[in-house]
Amino acid sequence: MKVSAEDVCIVGIGQSQRFGFDLGKSPMRLQVEAFNAALLDSGLGRGDIDGFATAHGSPRGVDYEEFISAVGLDISYVDQAWSHGRWATGIVAHAALAIMSGMADTVAVCNTTSTGKGYQRYLKALGGSGAKEGLRDFGGGHGEWAVTGVDTPGAATSLVAKRYMDRYGATRDDLARVTVGFRENASRNPMAILGSKPLTMESYYDEPVITDPFRRCDYALANEGSNVLIVTSRERAADLAKPAVTIAGAQSVRANRDNYVLFSRPGLGVGFAPEYPFVPERQRVYDMADVAQSDLDGLYLYDSFSSNLWMVLEQFGFCAEGEAPDWIRENGLSPNSPLPVNTNGGLMAEGHFSGYAHLVEMVRQLRGEAGERQIADAHALQWATPWGDSLMFTA
Amino acid sequence: MTDLRPVGEYIGPAPVVHPDNENYWKALGRGTLQLQRCSSCGTVRFPVAPVCYHCGSQDDDWVDVAAGGSVSAAIRVERATGDSVWASQVPFIAGQVDTSSGIRLPGRIFCECGGALEHGATVEGGYLAAPGDYGVLCFVHGCVK
Structure with a gap:
């Protein structure tokens, strides 16, 4: 049938x-x-x-x-x-x-x-380190390239964050605000691995630096x-x-030389991707789902690193290039925010389940089963990643 | 044309060398950065590949390329969380450089003053000697004598 x-x-x-x-x-x-x-x-x-x-x-x-x-x-x-x-x-x-x-x-x-x-x-181990993208001849999609010492997705993405901070004047506090916001959301999720480990804008700076500007808490969990x-x-x-x-709409990973460095976004100029003023393309997931961005009740993203939220907000057109930190400061990330983001705590605080736990959370929210982190009257929720793929779930 | 500054012995995971890309690593071992220029449209490409991303041609020539330029973005790696070979090197600086040849290239950046962490910092091209007469591209800030 x-x-x-x-x-x-x-x-x-x-x-x-x-x-x-x-x-x-x-x-x-x-x-x-x-x-x-x-x-x-x-x-x-x-x-x-x-x-x-x-x-x-x-x-x-x-x-x-x-x-x-x-x-x-x-x-x-x-x-x-x-x-x-x-x-x-x-x-x-x-x-x-x-x-x-x-x-x-x-x-x-x-x-x-x-x-x-x-x-x-x-x-x-399945493949072990030999299966990692960093062992491609000249670097993998995370932007890592073993012989440079930038041999992990975290190091490569800290290069993305650094480029963004240099180009648009974003600060360490702007990074911290993402990490602290997701941690706070996790405090309302009994399944979240870091749900009982609070993080504040002050204690963020007590976390060890791994690859400056990233601290340990800017990374997703393993x-x-x-x-x-x-x-x-x-x-x-x-x-x-x-x-x-x-499942009201879907769009695929976007693949071309502009999008090869996965935790970046087109136009930022990281890896071999060109640098240029960035205006997002029309995102077909909204048309397919017949949901306007202004009608969204929540956003869920692949938050393997804190700067991913900047990339997703700009790539999907929630704000103009360079404005993501201001958007986050004004909007907040909690279930009561104008647009709640990663109410489960995400990969950085609930746990790294590659997005599948985000999708489970979206179903919960749309059923009204999310307890104290319930988004009021949730009808349309979007899943989005820095590499351009997305799903829209509606109730 | 483009004599790279010798910086010393390469410490890190071995480059993945095979016939398709061996010339890249061998040229670096001689202190020269060479990349492929498409015989059809003239596009100089990175990474090394058996095909031109611009026009699809499989014909190319290896040409000398200038490696000096300005830092696009650089980070300081404080902890070796990937390959344990880097534990002996931390903290170190690595990043991407907009070279004067117009191609952005990644590599370690040798710098003692921290100035290379700044966007726009001027660096020259260098190379590290690896086993097998191969070389690994790196960059050197002016503070390093």
Whole structure:
């Protein structure tokens, strides 16, 4: 059966029982917890799942065959992306396309992470450092290039932040305001790994510098946990208990020489990308979803580093180039702000789940299930990343 | 044409050298920065690639390129969180330089005064000697004698 784009929705969400740095549970065990929680949440049974989509986790999750065999599923549509945080939008969009085309009726989207200091110590690493983008001949998409000493995404992105600060006069306080804002949001999220570790504009400066201008707290966490979303058609959703959340719009990662350095934005002039006055393109996700930016009730972004918020706000046209720090100072980031941002605490404070925990949070918010961090009357929420991909969820 | 300043022995992860890119690393080992110029449209490209990003031609010549210029952005790495080989080098400065040849290039920036952290600081091109007669591009601030 073919399904219209506006009739694809999310009917179940689930997470591992906890998020943490070292949970003592295998990626498989964590993913089973999240998968079973999502089934329970949706009211569906195992036999209803005929599609399976996963990004293999970062740095290591669960391979699709291993999971499907272990759980005893019978799957006729599979999609698996590599071990990287870049594919949350693509995996969900492909799940929606599979349902639209009739390739699948109900798709489980799964993502799980483990860490070197956690359960990976029992496992063989998937690729290990040899799989990192920095070992491409001349640097990877994070902007890192091993022989320069800028060999980590954090170092490369601090170069992005430095260029931005030099060019537009942004300050260290402007960076701190992002980090402190996300940490404060995490304090209202019981799942957030740093939820009980407050950070203020003063204590921010007590954090150690890793790659100036970034301090430790400007980085996302490296942690363990699992997130699952169940995607199906509106017709199927009509029989289920929870209100369906519509996948109203999507746009892909943007790929060209202007966008090669992922945590930058076009026009900033980082890596080999040219520097020029930046005016954002029209973003098709708004047209597809028929949602105006002014009608958004919340923004969720891939916040692997604090400066990512500057890049997303400007790339998607929330403000003009160089104005993101002022926008943040005036808007705030809390659930009560004019446009709440990362109410879950994001990758920097809830935990790095490559965006999948953000998507779970968006579903929660649109159902009105977000407790003390609930956005009042939330109808349209956007997921966006510095590399240009986006999803729109509506209720 | 473009004699780079010798800075010393390279310390860091080994360059990934293979036939497609070996000339880049060998030229640096001789103290010269060479990049590919498209035989069809004349675009000088970085990174090294078997094809021109501007016109798609696969024909090219290696040409000498000036490596000195001004700092576009530079950071100070305080902790080696990636490859542990960098632990012996921290703190150090690295960044990207807008070279006088019009191409922006990345590298370590040797500087004792911190002046190279400023956007627009003038630096000259340098190279570090790596095993196998290869070289690694770097930059040197005027404060380094």
